[in-house]
Amino acid sequence: MASIETESVEQVDKVTLRVLVDKEKNKVVYAEAGKDFVDVLFSFLTLPLGTIARLVAKEDSNIEAFQFGSISSLYQSVSDLDEQYICSQNCKEMLLQPRNSMEAYCRQFKLNIDDTEPMQYFVCENLNCRRKERGCLLSIFRNQKCYCGRVLDREVFPKCLNIEKGFVKENATFIICDDLCVMPNVFGASLNLLQKLGVDTIDAIEELSVDIDKKQVVDLLKLSLISKTPLTDYILKKNQSVDNLNLRNNVEFLIGELTSDEDRQMSVKVMLRKSNEQVLFVEAEADFIDVVFSLLTFPLGGVLHMLQGFSSLSGIDNLYKSLSDLSPDIYLMSEGLKDKLCKPHCATQFELRNQILPIGATSLPMNYCHTYYDYTSRRSATDLTKEIFYSRNNNISEEKFVPFELVHPKSSTAKSSFAKGPSMYMVTDDLFVSPMSSISTVSFLKRSKVTLSDLEERVIKIGVKEGLGILKASLISTSALTIGLNQFIKTDKDIQVSTSAFSAPQGVVTPESNSEALGIDNGQSWSVRLPDGSSGTQVVDVPRSPLVEDLPLPPNIQPQKPSMNVAKKVSL
Ligand SMILES: [Zn+2]
Helix, strand or coil: CCCCCEEEECCEEEEEEEEEEECCCCEEEEEEECHHHHHHHHHHHHCEHHHHHHHHCCCCCCCCCCCCCCHHHHHHHHHHCCHHHECCHHHHHHHHCCCCCCHHHHCCCCCCCCCCCCCCEEECCCHHHHCCCCCEEEECCCCCECCCCCECCEEECECCCCCCCCCECCCCCEEEECCCCEEECCHHHHHHHHHHCCCCCHHHEEEEEEEEEHHHHHHHHHHHHHCCCHHHHHHCCCCCCHHHCCHHHCCCCCCCCCCCCHHHCEEEEEEEECCCCEEEEEEECHHHHHHHHHHHHCEHHHHHHHCCCCCCCHHHHHHHHHHHHCCCCCCECCHHHHHHHHCCCECHHHCCCCCCCCCCECCCCCCEEEEEEECCCCEEEEEEECCCCCCCCCCHHHCEEEEEEECCCCCCCCCCCCECCCCCEEEECCCCEEECCHHHHHHHHHHCCCCHHHEEEEEEEECHHHHHHHHHHHHHCCCHHHHHHHHHHCCHHHHHHHHCCCCCCCCECCCCCCCCCCCCCCCCEEEEEEECCCCCEEEEEEECCCCCCCCCCCCCCCCCHHHHHHHHHHCC
């Protein structure tokens, strides 16, 4: 690796980045990095949302702790929930320490930030149980019972995990832009970038060398969720405020046409504050709560896949798009790996029977329980393997492969769920889940300062679209229910008003690209018809805002008199 040096000093693993900085603008132009750093950057996509909520809450960091949308309060509510409302202690642990389905990859990284304990596998102490033709029970918790009544507590280790060494090829080097776009390191790309950023004289550019350790990778993860320029903010230590994200200004929050599978819908009662259409809370049964809880187990990349690359977290969207654009032949370890990274599944134990969202679960990496007598150590041995091997010490008769069967950790009744019915639950706007109680509800309403006449209850069906709406909003807002369900609760008339929050009443033409399956409008521009100053009108393409912020206007609108009227309205 020519462009990157790695070293280990005082046992703190670190990676060195070479960074080009525009001194005049005090801005990072780009960084150059090799495998060690880029693997870690892509590993952000493998992190379950619950893990991210835990990492961004870390105080031990240069970036202040913050709430990750509504995911942080959801995480807190699971932590607070009394055990009687959750299937088992295992469930709680699974949700609070969600497994990364690609943990075997991430563990190889020098700067792996997923601090979840490694997965453990347990079988029965009784050798006969491990050799049963019908299968050997395998548990990922030490407290599950075997057929024979004993606790499954003998730890075994998987063998033959034929996984690639990381994500990108060993000698590949990359350019990482300020907004986390990752590109192959060719001079053409960097020249393009310099020109695009308006860097005219090479003299304005300075080279820096920056060491990054694990703690700083957490900083970068935090910044990638709240900043449009994470590298500048990180390297030049610009003041970073978590308040950048204010989804209320985002007019492009729409989930469009998707086929809704009526069989996979669930009814919930929505308590609305009529005056501003805020969802105060949802009252729901365990099936909906399971879906809400399961958000904690979704890997970020899987979320991006479901949202077709548009999560509204611009740095993460760029990272995901870069990965999708990289050639698996040249830059990534394999095509299969690219597929796994672009559509990461939940870890196997998180598969939910009534999941409404289109995410799968991985299968465990090994299929057989292999038992044999080890003549060297003179005792019987057990491995978990993917393949059947023959002829070990010519003692085939002693050797046995039987399939293993995962003991479902969620509940003893094998129902795939987290929440325990038949209780009713209350979910507040920021996805805080608690058991339903009329008295707590009254005090909640009191705290919310809502008058009883301002309350309205509606029953709505939650299917895939509604679920994706909540998921998308949960990443960037503490009003996941209000924003996520907004378009499904409103009447047609309301929708017309709200989607034109752009609110230029006459003259605004609808967005051109409304055909993206999820309707998450990320087209390049709006066409706006404006008076041209004489008698007619002109059509002006207005670039879209990539993130929230003020709505962008082309420079030629604002100063011109005839446009002032519209410009005022547009800038809200
Ligand atoms: Zn047993």
